Amino acid sequence: MPLIEATNLQKTYRLGKVNVPVLRGVDLQVDEGSCIAVLGASGSGKSTLLHLLGGLDRPDKRSGASSAIEFDGTPISSFGAREMDRYRNRSVGFVFQFYHLLPELNVLENAMLGSLVGVGRVGYARRAGEIRARATALLERFGLEQRLRHRPAELSGGERQRVAIARALVNAPRLLLADEPTGNLDEKTGASILDALLEHRSEAGLTMVMVTHDVRVANRADRIVRLKDGVVVEEGVQAP
């Protein structure tokens, strides 16, 4: 049973007066609890695919294009703005190559941010302790218990990415979307980050779509989808 299913995804960006097709009819199914890697060269449309799956962007609606994305059987392409915000907050977690931590917040606050966005003043008053405990537990799990009050600028790259992962997981999403999660780290640090991420994924039964151009990273996934010029050119299941 696919958790997320994309059908004939098409996306064209306009650069000046030129239309640049980035995705040209991508079909993708991701089963619940599985981990797939989207592999491709720079400009192949990997990140765009991730943004569409995560509801950060919408596929083309041109006549003739029948792009559709379904999450757990529900078509997210037809979501209104409020539903899409909720989808990104509750169902999806994003991990970016450059971490995107907010420099003014400390580690714990960055990790809590997803939950803070999702609750109002009353909700926060009721659930502050729970949110803090969950963020703290995730940070401890990723070995950052000594760094809770530190600012991102005081952390190493690996530590920053761990904080970003904790932030992505704080609302216990069903789908984790990681855009080159080790792309900005050295090999050793990247490997340890990936270990931690995949370990958590398998424990939590998390569905994960990981975009990478690194074959070694892609090889850690259950399945690899290779993108080239906006179309899936190869798809294969990894040996366990």
Add this chain to the structure above:
Amino acid sequence: MYQPLLTRRYLLSKVMPLLAALAVMLCTAMVLIVWSVMGGFLQTLLDSGRSLIGDVSIEWKVVGLPHYEELVEELEARDEIEAATPTIESLGLLTLDNNEPRFVTLLGIEPDGYDRVTGFYDRLWWRPLDEPLPRDAEGLDPRLDTEQRDRLQRAYEHGQTLQEPNPTGGGLSSAMVVGVEVTQTNRRTPEGYIEPRWGVFVPEERFTITAVPMSRQGVVIQPEYLSLPVANEFRSGMYDIDAGFVILPLEELQRILKMSRAERYSQWQPGATVINDDGEEVPALPEVIGIEPARVTSILMRAAPGFSNADAELAAEDVVEAYGKKYPFASPTRDPGWREWAVFQWEEKPGLRVYIAAVRKETALILVLFTFISLTAAFLVCAIFWSMVSEKTRDVGTLRAIGASRTGVAWLFLRYGMAIGIVGALTGGALAWTIVHNINPIHEWMGRALGLQIWDPGVYYFTEIPNQVDPVKATIVIGSGVLFSVLGALLPAMRAAWMDPVKALRFE
């Protein structure tokens, strides 16, 4: 719920928002200081003007009001009027003992009645004091001098009665009270008290008054002179009044202005004769054909508690109308007298009305100008926020990626603008309060240290700069400061809200 956290952190971690808050603070302080001083100036002007003319007055300058005692009685019988008192106001000359003349306004009063209407006794300057003035920290006010207590007490009592013991003939003689700035022999100190200069204690001086009585046709008859001792000095706080008014007993001024009660004679007929008791024909002399009642030029009134000045004015108009019917006399040059009488509230007094209107307009104009200047704060906040939104583009992308809505992001920046506005406007309000409350010492310091005298009492009428901040005005100005800041943040907030999250995440 992320907005309060981020607002707090953004506010404290950057220099730019502090600069924006500083701009809001300065604009708020500037507007509030100007409004407080100008508004205070207007209020002091109104209060001081009122201190000499009561709430409502009836005037008939040229001919004067006869039977005024009856009129006062009728006026005081009305519920709307607490007290009424007759006065005479006339131009005159005060000659000091060094023969230096001063053009002054002579004001004839009945002290008790005048005090009931205007609080005159409270304006008498020389009196013994038990406590120093608030700014006289060292207690240097000569009125605190216990050795001078009897002398000061005498001056106070004589000022109240406008009488002094006659040193030569015994009994009591009339005395006058002059404004504290009339003789120019007093020095105003920064602490707010007055000290005599060159050893001249005015209440022990004797000056000469020259009055110019006029006929009913408005023609000067013959100047009259009167030498009177000075009983005390008064201080209204309004420079023009303190430098130009001399107060003396009503009956003295009536006498020298030929406004006292007098017999009226028939026209002398040249060549006319009459037969006397001895049967002889003798030239006919003018005969007494009536009594000309004493007159005053004004009757001042104080509105009764619970009644407005307008109520008192209406009541006075009723009384005047009935009075005019009772005494339908005619002046030699004009028709029925009562129609020429003017009843007006103190603000409408000719001269004062134009001046008050001018000050009101000037205050409004200055406020409008400064409000426009304050709009620069809104533009500054806008510019700073625009740049900050650019700087925070990736943060916006991140927030949108983790589920923040467009309105949530907009609210984050609006809230941020509001926080800057609140911080800036409140500190600006506090700064304005501090400056306004200490504006006189600051002004004096500027005078001493820099040789600057911005507030010239000869120009601005008052000897002290108004130093009160009206809470309502403060609330309006501070609220506007916050509003302008929010408005300044509006456009950048909308820009942040409508930012494409994908582009924002890729922003470098």
